[in-house]
Amino acid sequence: MNHSLNQTWETYTASWKAATTVEKQALFAQSLDPHCVYNDPNVTTQGWQELTAYMDAFHQQVPDGHFQTKTFSTHHQQSIATWNMLDGKGQVIGEGTSYGKYNNDGKLVAMSGFFAAT
Secondary structure, three states, X not given: OOHHHHHHHHHHHHHXXXXXXXXXXXXXXXXEEEEEEEEEOOEEEEHHHHXXXXXXXXXXXXXXXXXXXXXXXXXXXXXXXXEEEEXXXXXXXXXXXXXXXXXXXXXXXXXXXXXXXX
């Protein structure tokens, strides 16, 4: 396992739990390319501002919701992770898989989440 890509992934994952835009932006600066593309069954976003808005909408639906990585594998500047979605009390309320693609600086340029759409 490439430790630095795993660290990047975990920093990105932590941004989903961050309560404020300032906290999110600090984590994004460590883990995401400014022009990153995120997509899942519900949305496609480009850049930090759109992703922040989507994360904020997620927190409206699931207060203090966050994600916990179960498995992480990587090769050739890409990764696959399985995860649990947890509510604010730490109860598992969903699960899924995400694919990540990284630039030469080790920052995520694309993240795709796969889960049962609601």
